[in-house]
Amino acid sequence: MKKTARLSLATGVALAAVATTLISGAGAASAATAGATLYDKTFYADDSVGPGTLAASLGSFNDRASSIKVVGTSSQESICFYLDANFSGAHFSGTADAGSTLMIPVLRLVNPAYDNSISSIRPKLPGDCN
Numbered sequence: 001m002k003k004t005a006r007l008s009l010a011t012g013v014a015l016a017a018v019a020t021t022l023i024s025g026a027g028a029a030s031a032a033t034a035g036a037t038l039y040d041k042t043f044y045a046d047d048s049v050g051p052g053t054l055a056a057s058l059g060s061f062n063d064r065a066s067s068i069k070v071v072g073t074s075s076q077e078s079i080c081f082y083l084d085a086n087f088s089g090a091h092f093s094g095t096a097d098a099g100s101t102l103m104i105p106v107l108r109l110v111n112p113a114y115d116n117s118i119s120s121i122r123p124k125l126p127g128d129c130n
């Protein structure tokens, strides 16, 4: 089963990404944490942090994310990513439908300003990230 995940930018541009299907069942539970996981390097390499859906600051992971996954487990997950702490500054959002994963392997290709710049995340409110 494949579903489409969406990445919405503050500019209103929407990108589509082919979502991977999560493996469910015994032995795979640890692979499916709902919400966002941020990785220091591109293609999900090196250190990572999994704040899930809410973090007013990312602590030692501030300004480090270079690739991202957003996982929708039992329900759709739509996450806002902010370039400043406490949900402020420039932002964009990523959405994964239930049972799918939004993959952003090279964040700088979405927007060079986003690379090594994410400082907080929270669930997308109805309508917007503002």
Ligand SMILES: [Ca+2]
Residues within 6 Å of the ligand: 039, 040, 041, 063, 064, 065, 066, 116
């Ligand atoms: Ca980085």
